[in-house]
Amino acid sequence: MFIEIQHINKIYTDKDNNANTVLDDINLEIPKGQFVSILGPSGCGKSTLLSMIAGLTSASSGGIIVDGKSVQKPGKDRGMVFQEAALFPWMTVTENVVFPLRKEMNKKQAIERARHFLQMVQLSNYAGHYPHELSGGMQQRVSIARSLAMDPAVLLMDEPFGALDEQTRSRLHGQLEKIWIDTQKTIVFVTHSIQESIKLSDRIVVMGTRPGTVIADIDVDIPRPRDEHKQQVAALEERIMGLLKGEIDKVINEELAYEARS
Amino acid sequence: MKPAVKRLIFFTALILFWGLGSHFEFWHETILPSPFSVWDALVAGFADLTLVYDLVASFRRLFIGLAVSLLIGTALGILLARSKTADETIGSMVLALQSVPSIIWLPLAMMWFGLGEGAIIFVVILGGTFVMTLNVRTGIKNVNPLYIKAARTMGSNGIDLFWKVIIPASIPYLVTGARLAWAFAWRALMAGELLSAGPGLGYTLRYASDFGNMALVIGVMIIIGVVGAVVDQLIFQRIEKNVLKRWGLES
Ligand SMILES: Nc1ncnc2c1ncn2[C@@H]1O[C@H](COP(=O)(O)OP(=O)(O)OP(=O)(O)O)[C@@H](O)[C@H]1O
Ligand SMILES: [Mg+2]
Numbered sequence: 001m002f003i004e005i006q007h008i009n010k011i012y013t014d015k016d017n018n019a020n021t022v023l024d025d026i027n028l029e030i031p032k033g034q035f036v037s038i039l040g041p042s043g044c045g046k047s048t049l050l051s052m053i054a055g056l057t058s059a060s061s062g063g064i065i066v067d068g069k070s071v072q073k074p075g076k077d078r079g080m081v082f083q084e085a086a087l088f089p090w091m092t093v094t095e096n097v098v099f100p101l102r103k104e105m106n107k108k109q110a111i112e113r114a115r116h117f118l119q120m121v122q123l124s125n126y127a128g129h130y131p132h133e134l135s136g137g138m139q140q141r142v143s144i145a146r147s148l149a150m151d152p153a154v155l156l157m158d159e160p161f162g163a164l165d166e167q168t169r170s171r172l173h174g175q176l177e178k179i180w181i182d183t184q185k186t187i188v189f190v191t192h193s194i195q196e197s198i199k200l201s202d203r204i205v206v207m208g209t210r211p212g213t214v215i216a217d218i219d220v221d222i223p224r225p226r227d228e229h230k231q232q233v234a235a236l237e238e239r240i241m242g243l244l245k246g247e248i249d250k251v252i253n254e255e256l257a258y259e260a261r262s
Numbered sequence: 263m264k265p266a267v268k269r270l271i272f273f274t275a276l277i278l279f280w281g282l283g284s285h286f287e288f289w290h291e292t293i294l295p296s297p298f299s300v301w302d303a304l305v306a307g308f309a310d311l312t313l314v315y316d317l318v319a320s321f322r323r324l325f326i327g328l329a330v331s332l333l334i335g336t337a338l339g340i341l342l343a344r345s346k347t348a349d350e351t352i353g354s355m356v357l358a359l360q361s362v363p364s365i366i367w368l369p370l371a372m373m374w375f376g377l378g379e380g381a382i383i384f385v386v387i388l389g390g391t392f393v394m395t396l397n398v399r400t401g402i403k404n405v406n407p408l409y410i411k412a413a414r415t416m417g418s419n420g421i422d423l424f425w426k427v428i429i430p431a432s433i434p435y436l437v438t439g440a441r442l443a444w445a446f447a448w449r450a451l452m453a454g455e456l457l458s459a460g461p462g463l464g465y466t467l468r469y470a471s472d473f474g475n476m477a478l479v480i481g482v483m484i485i486i487g488v489v490g491a492v493v494d495q496l497i498f499q500r501i502e503k504n505v506l507k508r509w510g511l512e513s
Contacts, residue, residue: 051411054415055414055415056411056414056415073414074414074415074417074419075415075417076415076416076417078415079415079416080411080412080415082408082411082412084408086408086409086411086412088409088427088430088431089508089509089510090430090431090433090508090509099413099416099418099426100416100417100418103417130508131510132507132508132509132510146416150416150417
């Protein structure tokens with residue numbers, strides 16, 4: 001399998017030495033070219049899992065293999081898009097996109113390549129601007145272009161549209177879907193929005209919380225574009241809502257119990 | 263009304279009040295000379311070039327001292343930010359040194375370097391170095407971790423990560439550090455010059471005072487104030503504002 005996540009556990013110990021199991025025996029296999037969403041309530045460990053695939057966080061036990069190689073540290077084969085656009089404010093849009101390329105090609109080639117990917121996210125006109133001159137949605141598109149430009153085997157996205165308004169988000173969904181179809185990248189997409197996951201992905205991994213486990217693994221076989229199949233989308237939405245309801249109740253009950261104790 | 267216009271009116275009124283007060287002898291010329299005497303003293307000073315030599319001498323010391331203090335300050339700041347041991351030992355000493363006016367080093371500096379340039383430049387260096395050190399240290403430590411994470415996923419690490427991401431990300435702090443270093447160095451320079459041999463603005467100030475030339479004393483004080491304000495507002499605050507804007511720290 002292209003990405004293999006094997007028996008991943010993650011335990012954080014706080015300053016009082018209390019162990020907090022964030023991820024409990026996660027196993028996942030993701031084939032090449034799949035668009036998979038990881039869906040779950042806040043705090044279930046989605047970001048933790050994604051940053052492990054990126055190589056930014058280490059697992060307490062278990063291992064992750066991407067394209068036959070065990071993940072030990074970050075690498076250009078795995079591009080990451082964060083919830084906030086992590087653009088460098090002292091560089092122009094082009095310089096930001098060139099950043100991951102500068103070591104492997106000459107300047108002219110790198111700029112040419114940056115232009116190509118900025119065109120893909122429809123921002124060629126802003127090549128010379130600085131990030132603070134761009135809206136949040138535009139910044140996020142630049143981040144996507146920057147990740148794509150280094151031609152990673154996998155694109156990891158951690159709630160990339162979470163901070164955007166509804167209209168912008170919906171437009172970017174369309175663009176991302178098109179980019180995915182054009183580039184045939186494997187995309188692991190973290191979200192807590194059920195609609196978003198159904199709209200975009202081939203497969204939805206639903207996670208439960210405390211500790212984080214996989215509670216359902218759903219193949220989405222609704223034809224694209226999904227907007228045209230409202231009934232099927234609604235049915236799946238209902239089903240996932242039912243799955244998550246138990247999880248959300250669990251979080252609320254824990255909060256109540258905590259408040260009762262203190 | 264534009265701030266510049268308000269300022270112009272304010273200073274005109276102030277000088278007018280000063281001039282009228284002198285004219286009607288609300289105070290005696292030896293206590294506070296009139297604006298005309300001050301003006302004459304300044305014109306005379308520039309005409310016989312003494313004030314020009316003073317300015318050149320003062321600025322020479324300032325530039326040498328400030329340049330050295332920015333270099334040492336940056337290097338020391340990087341060291342403190344990168345090494346926990348250095349931070350816990352040298353760092354606490356820097357904090358202590360920063361809390362005293364650098365002019366208290368002058369007696370020692372005179373023993374080491376004699377009464378001339380060396381001692382004053384030494385005091386100027388000490389004046390600017392530590393505030394720069396502390397700002398560089400804070401700047402490097404406060405780099406948004408998101409930038410570092412993002413850079414690492416793009417294949418940057420080690421020295422490349424440090425020079426291409428961490429240092430540029432902390433430039434707002436470096437600029438503030440340089441501005442404060444200049445302000446401290448300028449104060450240290452004037453204090454040092456007051457207490458040593460000329461030429462220099464501070465020296466001329468004391469010399470004029472010794473000879474009871476109060477008009478020149480006030481003239482030199484005005485030069486010192488104007489230089490301080492002009493460099494701070496026209497150079498440093500402008501750079502700082504541009505940098506903060508570009509770095510997205512100010513709307
Ligand atoms: N560095 C850390 N130290 C201690 N605990 C951590 C750390 N990082 C995350 N956690 C804990 O791990 C759990 C999962 O965090 P994570 O950020 O992966 O959640 P998430 O599913 O991405 O949530 P959200 O949807 O809110 O982003 C949380 O309970 C958090 O408190
Ligand atoms: Mg998260």
